[in-house]
Amino acid sequence: MAKELPKWAQDEIKNVKFGKPESQTRTGYILEIYDKDMKIDVQLYEEVEDGRRIITLDLPKKVKLVELMKGVVYEFTFNAMKAPLSKKLVDLLKKEMEIEMNAIYQFELTNLELMDVGSDTAGSVESVEE
Numbered sequence: 001m002a003k004e005l006p007k008w009a010q011d012e013i014k015n016v017k018f019g020k021p022e023s024q025t026r027t028g029y030i031l032e033i034y035d036k037d038m039k040i041d042v043q044l045y046e047e048v049e050d051g052r053r054i055i056t057l058d059l060p061k062k063v064k065l066v067e068l069m070k071g072v073v074y075e076f077t078f079n080a081m082k083a084p085l086s087k088k089l090v091d092l093l094k095k096e097m098e099i100e101m102n103a104i105y106q107f108e109l110t111n112l113e114l115m116d117v118g119s120d121t122a123g124s125v126e127s128v129e130e
Helices: 007-014 087-097
Strands: 022-034 039-044 054-058 073-084 103-114
Touching (some): 007 087
Antiparallel strands (some): 022 039, 073 103
């Protein structure tokens, strides 16, 4: 059975304050689409700040989920926001849960372009810029 975090740790995680959004662009492909949650899991070719190559992106409401395709190369532009965790929580996660984590990240899609890998041109199929 997994250990449960103490209440103070759960509260800190629930109430994290994210910093200023930083726009990033990476290429990759969609692994999974979560219709109800308006999220997608993506595999990126270039890693994000904490070294991950698989992230979950929150989608804006105007994205048409039926137009998204798994396994096809896209260029993703997204806002990355970081919320640092306290030293006390970082130590707890490391000692009690064997999790090395010093921040929580949130990623929000701002633009999505289908890359035409089979030819010399790349077309913008889906644009979600505001």
